[in-house]
Amino acid sequence: MKQLIWKFTLAALCMVIFLAVGTGSCQALPRNEITSFHYSTYKDGDRNWLKIEIGLDRDKLDFEVSANPDRQNQLWVLMKNTDSGDVKKDIGLDRKIARYMTFRKKNKKDLQVMVAVDKSLDEQECRVYLSPPDKKIKETRLVIEIADSKAPEPVKDEKTNLPEDEILNNVAGATIVVDAGHGGSDTGAIGPNYLKEKDVTLNIALEMCRILKGNGARVLMSRYTDVDVFGPYATDRQELQARVDVAHNDPLSDIFVSIHCNAFTSPEANGTGTYYYPHSYNDSALAQFIQSEMVQATGLRDRGISSARFYVLRNSRIPAVLVETAFISNPHEEQMLSESRCQHAMALAICRGINAYFGNRIK
Amino acid sequence: MKKLLIALMLVCMIFSIAGCAKEEPSPATSGKSAGISGEVNKQEAEDIKVKLYFPNNDASEMVAVEKTVKVTGTTKYKAAIEALLAGTTDKKLTNVIPKKTKLLGAEVVKDTIKLNFSKELIDDFNGGSTGEEMLVGSIVNTMTEFPEIKKVHILVEGKTVDTIKGHMDTSVPLTRMKELLK
Known part of the structure; x- marks a missing residue:
């Protein structure tokens, strides 16, 4: 009998030590x-x-x-x-x-x-x-x-000021990040007649901003002028991350759309294409909606949508696309890209693609 | 009996302490270089066939061009890149890598090759998503034709580069870009 009690005491001691060591010192941080x-x-x-x-x-x-x-x-x-x-x-x-x-x-x-x-x-x-x-x-x-609702805001119906073809029905209330590619110290690609990519992308982005805001969307722009987004003397990573952060820093951001002009060593290359990184189905869906509208509006050769390991796409947490509007390295397309009429048509086409995305996306 | 119990208790304690001890990082997987596995020991010239990748002129696809290169006191990898830099005379294809670019070094670590290029690779390059993809793709696909090479890390002047011209993330070793091949 005595031995049995002794056994029990030992077992209990073992348990106590086990528990003390197991829970006490392992969880140093108070939770x-x-x-x-x-x-x-x-x-x-x-x-x-x-x-x-x-x-x-x-x-x-x-x-x-x-x-x-x-x-x-x-x-x-x-x-x-x-x-x-x-x-x-x-x-x-x-x-x-x-x-x-x-x-x-x-x-x-x-x-x-x-x-x-x-x-x-x-x-x-x-x-x-x-x-x-x-x-x-x-x-x-x-x-x-x-x-159950947002704080009532003074109602401004700007839609009535928009031309009929610019009216979009699905973007009101959405938060759209528009990134004008390159800028400031980074010219982007330069065309044979010295057109700079950074100037074209900014014009298209600003035009998109006007159309989307007119339709009641919230628009976050990575830049409004010819500047580096991170600031001068930044590393490439800091500069690209600064663009991604425009979306990261606002929890309501729905999509990220980066505007670029394509370029290639041979002047023959031409057409319009849209890139995405396959985080989810929504990335390719957004790319396809924009691509279809771009092809229809510009009549440019359809290079299709492609997935690519691009920094701003890979690091985005929301559906993100990079639109390569046309080839600035192709003399004919460089001419197009320089015309404000064409810049407007491209901006509107991208906005329509965005509108179609919000009308069709899988929620 | 008592001795046995004490021994048991000790074992129990040791277990409980060991179970709690912070997980030791598993011994670092040896990062030692596979060395110059591609080095050719023979000093006399040896002709080998390599496949070089060039984009076509409208940048819609990459085309493999077979070439015979001489390997003398250099690695086959270096010889292939040198041939790629020298370019093609095929009028339907484009030499996408800037002309003045030089290969400064090549080193194989396990299944990854580090290629060190001169600054012209970036400085003389015009950019564009397609341009960048084709530039990187021609290098990566040419190297991954060697079955032992699975990844390619592009360095410029000895340093890792975040991106060539603001599109592709080139800070990490890249795998074969099959999407550019038809």
């Missing part, structure tokens, strides 16, 4: 854990709000807010160094403002919260913040608030 979950709705004037409160056991939390690039109705909140605790993994919400939310492990240490809003993030307002303990609730909470 956050969700301690409570609660949601409610309230009215603010004409708008209805959904308020989600996630209680935490610590008073600090690192979090990142972004939008799912592939689904317009999904808000992502990355809670760093956090465990989900006893909270359910999938939670139904009020179904009027938001449908449901999920908690998923991400990067081993973090917790990804996804809230599926009813319509889309473009049409609904969201805010995410940390709320300190107060008299009623004694814990710090991560608060996600979602409204």
Whole structure:
């Protein structure tokens, strides 16, 4: 009997040591854990709000807010160094403002919260913040608030000022990043009659900006003038990354469209082509919609769409394309590219392709 | 009996500690150079057949051109690139690599060849997505014709380059560009 007790004590000791070593020293970093979950709705004037409160056991939390690039109705909140605790993994919400939310492990240490809003993030307002303990609730909470609509803005109907052929029906509310290729110290390719690629790409990009904004889209431009995007004396990588960052820095960015002129050593090469990097189906779809419109509008030889290891495409987190409008190294196409009429036609064709993409994309 | 139990406990402790210890990085995979595997030991000239890739004039495809090169005290890789730089006289094809470009060195590490070009490769090149693809493609596809070469890392004046003219990411070794071949 005595021996049996001795055995038990030893086994218990073993377990204690195992547990102490196993949990204590392995997890040196204090982690956050969700301690409570609660949601409610309230009215603010004409708008209805959904308020989600996630209680935490610590008073600090690192979090990142972004939008799912592939689904317009999904808000992502990355809670760093956090465990989900006893909270359910999938939670139904009020179904009027938001449908449901999920908690998923991400990067081993973090917790990804996804809230599926009813319509889309473009049409609904969201805010995410940390709320300190107060008299009623004694814990710090991560608060996600979602409204059923955007704050009303003074309505400006600029569409009426657009010529009929420039009216696009699917881009309103979309956020489109337009990158005028090269610029500043980088001329891009130069034609046989000294036309510079950077000047053509800027003109087309500015024209696209006018058309898209006129149709109610949000447009983010990598440059509005003849400048380097990163700044002078940058490395090539810094310069290209600065263009990618225009989209990265805005969670609402939907697509990235880079405008270029093609060039080749032989002046014979000609035609229009669109490049993409196959991150998802949407990349090639966007490329094909733009390519079809470009061919139709310009009558140029159709070089088709191609996937390519281009820096700005590979590093983009949203559907991205690079449009090679025409060959600046071909004398005939250089002449075309220099004409403002042709620059307008190309800008409009690209915008139409974008419009078709938003009308047809898989959500 | 007691001794056995104590021994068991010790084993248990060791296990629990070992299980917790930070995962040691697995011993670095030896990055030692496969060396000059392509070096020709014989000093006398040897003729070998290589396939060089040139774009056609409208840059719609790349065409392989067979050529016999002399390998004397140099590697077959160098000989092939030198032949590519020398260009083709075929009127339907284009010499896409700028004329003054020189090959400064070539080194094989495992399945990757590092090719070091002079600055003219970038400075004298006009650019364009198609131009860049064809320039890089002619070099990469010519080298990957050698079955032991799987990747090509293009260096300029001894340094890694982020891009040739703002399109392709050339900071990493590149694999064969099949999409340019028909």
